[in-house]
Amino acid sequence: MIYLYDGQFDGFLTCIYHHYYDEKCDGIYEEKTYDPKLFEITRFIKTDSDKSTKVHQAMLDQFSEYMYFNIYHTFLSNIYDKDTMLLNCLEIAFKHGLATDRMRTLDAIFQVLKIGRQVGFEKHRFMGLLRFSDLGHYLYARFEPDHNIISLLGEHFSDRFREEKFIIHDVRRAIAIIGHKGQWLVTDFNHIVDDNLLDEEIFFRKLWQTYFDKIAIEDRTNLKLQQNFIPKKYRKHLLEFGANTNKSI
Template structure:
């Protein structure tokens, strides 16, 4: 019989569930987000409450077995939100804690390899967001941008934008996951707002953004179009470097 550990979806909650596995010496176990949990006649369910102290014990314990880079890979794998990634992470942690040798590059193990592959995918998405996010100045003098990345990479983008735009108030909002990061010139905080994708519609722009910003966006779009040389256009190469799913973030693509 398998034990399903239900957690709240946070990284600290996941680590709390890992601690629970060791605390109760569970063998056949699966860690599942509360939103994905499904009742089963053949499995037992336990809800694991997030416990920061226990989560920190797991995270610090890993420092004795894997590098800081290895821990970052686990965190990035968690941010992928791939179904069942929790169990791959659990497997990785178990192997790391039980092994006398560092297991980070044991790519003969398919689950160790999977963590490496997934973390690279999340890394690529993070760097694309760094490059493709476009801010717009709102009427209340704040720079605002929306994103809908494939993975939950916003926490990874934090340092990049805090350093690059340290002298400006800004808010980056993930429409898909319904939360954002707000920087008020002193510190960054996580916010949840009632924002819908319609905020990006041209018909709604005047309600949210300054007239100067809208004029700048139009001028930038016109410059982008006029600077293109039709005879040198290579759409295949262009799409390779800037996939179409990111065009909605780019102001130059709206004109």
């Protein structure tokens, strides 16, 4: 039996509830991206917030913070069978509780810890790599992360820009964080932001580029090392790596 759900964390947790209290399943997939196999029987599980809350509370009660965040981060990853991996991991974790932390080398646990780390690392990366443009009334940043990390950035930036209005736009998934005076929410976002930049914005962009070029020591040039830290896929929206100075980034 394969459970399908709507892609939300609540939906996934409802599947886990059904796995324990209804019928055991062998895999969980998001309905939109599920790739049907010949002999697999599927069932769509409707999201039920009562059921998901119960599972969520059980996770908070029984798991360490470390385990909980790795599970949640893995859920946000872009890996096709992450939900099935999580199912395998949760079965062990609900059995052993806090002792799961000591079982790193079990494959089911290790996979989740590994992917969770990757997602956490990408979040950390974008805390530094996001670039905002001052569009007059608000700050705007565009990015294309591999994993669905946008919700992990909200708290950091809404605290940092407490008296600003800002938008962080995940172009690939067409969603955005709208932040205003310390509050924020994630929403669908399809607007195309216009590129009429203020003189001041262009000036500071050029100033930043000058600074970036001057701060490197020529005698120590090491482009390979630079690329280890900042792979080319992340450079598209960065001014210092050639993004267009006159357009919004």
